[in-house]
Amino acid sequence: MNDLINELYQEIILDHGREPRNFGECDPHNKSADGHNPLCGDNLKLTFLLNKDDIIEDIKFTGEGCAISLASASLMTEKLKGKKIDIAEEIFNDFTNLVSGTSEDLKVLSEEDSLYALKGVGGFPMRVKCATMAWHAFKSALKS
Amino acid sequence: MDKSKFLNQNIRNDFPILSKKILEKNNLIYFDTAASSQKPNTVINETNDFYQNHYSNVSRGVHTLSVESTFRYEDARKKVQKFINAKSENEIIFTKSATEGINLIAQTFYEKYMQKGDEVILSLMEHHSNLIPWFFLRDKYGVVIKFAKINQYGEIDYNHFESLFTDKTKIVSLTHLSNVFGTELDKKAIKICNDKKVPILLDGCQSAAHLKIDVQQLECDFFVFSGHKTYGPAGIGVLYGVEELLSEMPPYQGGGGMIGEVSLEGASYADLPAKYEAGTPPLVEAHGLGVAIDYMNNIGIEKIIAHETELTKYAFNKLNELDFVEMHGGENNRNSIISFNLKNVHSHEVSSFLDVEGIAIRAGHHCCQPLMKHLGVNSTARLSFGIYNTVDEVDKFIEALHKCKEFFNK
Ligand SMILES: Cc1ncc(COP(=O)(O)O)c(C=O)c1O
Numbered sequence: 001m002n003d004l005i006n007e008l009y010q011e012i013i014l015d016h017g018r019e020p021r022n023f024g025e026c027d028p029h030n031k032s033a034d035g036h037n038p039l040c041g042d043n044l045k046l047t048f049l050l051n052k053d054d055i056i057e058d059i060k061f062t063g064e065g066c067a068i069s070l071a072s073a074s075l076m077t078e079k080l081k082g083k084k085i086d087i088a089e090e091i092f093n094d095f096t097n098l099v100s101g102t103s104e105d106l107k108v109l110s111e112e113d114s115l116y117a118l119k120g121v122g123g124f125p126m127r128v129k130c131a132t133m134a135w136h137a138f139k140s141a142l143k144s
Numbered sequence: 145m146d147k148s149k150f151l152n153q154n155i156r157n158d159f160p161i162l163s164k165k166i167l168e169k170n171n172l173i174y175f176d177t178a179a180s181s182q183k184p185n186t187v188i189n190e191t192n193d194f195y196q197n198h199y200s201n202v203s204r205g206v207h208t209l210s211v212e213s214t215f216r217y218e219d220a221r222k223k224v225q226k227f228i229n230a231k232s233e234n235e236i237i238f239t240k241s242a243t244e245g246i247n248l249i250a251q252t253f254y255e256k257y258m259q260k261g262d263e264v265i266l267s268l269m270e271h272h273s274n275l276i277p278w279f280f281l282r283d284k285y286g287v288v289i290k291f292a293k294i295n296q297y298g299e300i301d302y303n304h305f306e307s308l309f310t311d312k313t314k315i316v317s318l319t320h321l322s323n324v325f326g327t328e329l330d331k332k333a334i335k336i337c338n339d340k341k342v343p344i345l346l347d348g349c350q351s352a353a354h355l356k357i358d359v360q361q362l363e364c365d366f367f368v369f370s371g372h373k374t375y376g377p378a379g380i381g382v383l384y385g386v387e388e389l390l391s392e393m394p395p396y397q398g399g400g401g402m403i404g405e406v407s408l409e410g411a412s413y414a415d416l417p418a419k420y421e422a423g424t425p426p427l428v429e430a431h432g433l434g435v436a437i438d439y440m441n442n443i444g445i446e447k448i449i450a451h452e453t454e455l456t457k458y459a460f461n462k463l464n465e466l467d468f469v470e471m472h473g474g475e476n477n478r479n480s481i482i483s484f485n486l487k488n489v490h491s492h493e494v495s496s497f498l499d500v501e502g503i504a505i506r507a508g509h510h511c512c513q514p515l516m517k518h519l520g521v522n523s524t525a526r527l528s529f530g531i532y533n534t535v536d537e538v539d540k541f542i543e544a545l546h547k548c549k550e551f552f553n554k
Contacts, residue, residue, distance in 0.1 A: 002501070004167070004500050008496065009493075009551070039508060040492060040507065040508040040522075041509040041513055041516055041522045041523050043522075064522050066491075066492035066493055067492075067552075124496055127496060
């Protein structure tokens, strides 16, 4: 099997792609946004509950998409749950760098993070949008 | 399989890109001609030659290079005219793409012949390029759009189509060959329009290089296609329209080249076809398209059709045998295009997996989101063929598809 494919589709990604975690809608929630990839039609809806200390108490998503977009959304919700907003934004920056192939100066993400498994997307520039769809929804939900 | 139907594989040597290795080791198998076709040597070389030896602006000067450029540009128009058998060169308008052609017609046809409440008929399987220009009319002017249903074979439901006509129906616009199913529009759709005296526009993006086009025999009023899907350059498109309509409709864009005379008080407009060609046109690209037409004619359109039909049939049957594949549309009346899904595997995964094997297919909604919704999928994988594809390539693709299914179902 080709290395690029094995790197892109690591076991954890296939697993989260098949069985996304935190799939659903937060009830209650005070932040939400839709994400969509106009190139392919994939879409999701992200909801989360931000408490008065700026901590993401709960975060969930629904939607349809490829393994990469679903796994990325699923792993994102796992990572962001319980995080303070400023940290979450740093994770966002690191993650977008990671998948667009600039993984040298990551601030908060490390190889131990399960999100790191998405690094293989860097080998498929046309798939970067799949991996970042949920993250951009997160960003726009922050403004909602 | 009837091997005698296939083109001599030497033609592959005409396409330099086919010797490219993907990831430095896999031979390229290009199954994405419906998105854009590859270019033969002659188109590449002639384009180069134009810039090196003949280039200037067209129809604007009297010097030698202007004459040479203008000759090439107008010669391309003659080639297009013959290629689709239009009555007159005046009926061939160069645009930048089929998309621009449809926008041009929607805008100018509305201006001349329509008003609020008038109706347009489209189908559920139109490309966004044949939807949005009409949506503009709906949003801006209150035009009503009706959509013909399609059946499970990817064909228009002609009874339903006919039932949509009222005395407010002013124009019909349909895909001549579906870019998702590869199904050809039945002539009866055009006959219905002709009988009801409603002009019909055919979106010929997918048919121009894969069917024999004779606009007089088709009896369509407008026909658009793009050069880049017909072995020519991107940036050039063709709009055919019957002269009576084109001469009545107003100009689209204003600018140089489309005028008769200009004073500060106003302007008169040039005759056809210049009336619709404001500004410096994509002249080198037009020449490239003319060369691509020569190239197809030299091979022979009938031979091209025979080759692609046989290859499509072969691939359809191979795919249809696989229990892990879901096909879209029927087996018959299909030319050069096949859409499918792997059960439980998103088309993106299929496309990325095949990509590293050197196989280029399209994954996504194919600019047909309303159709995807109708099919109940959010995307499909699509194979599409050109003259350079072979049975051997289809076999390699099927083999890779097995591997793909194993990989994602492990
Ligand atoms: C059926 C159909 N119509 C319209 C278009 C738009 O063509 P272009 O982008 O060249 O204008 C395409 C190309 O994807 C197509 O397949």
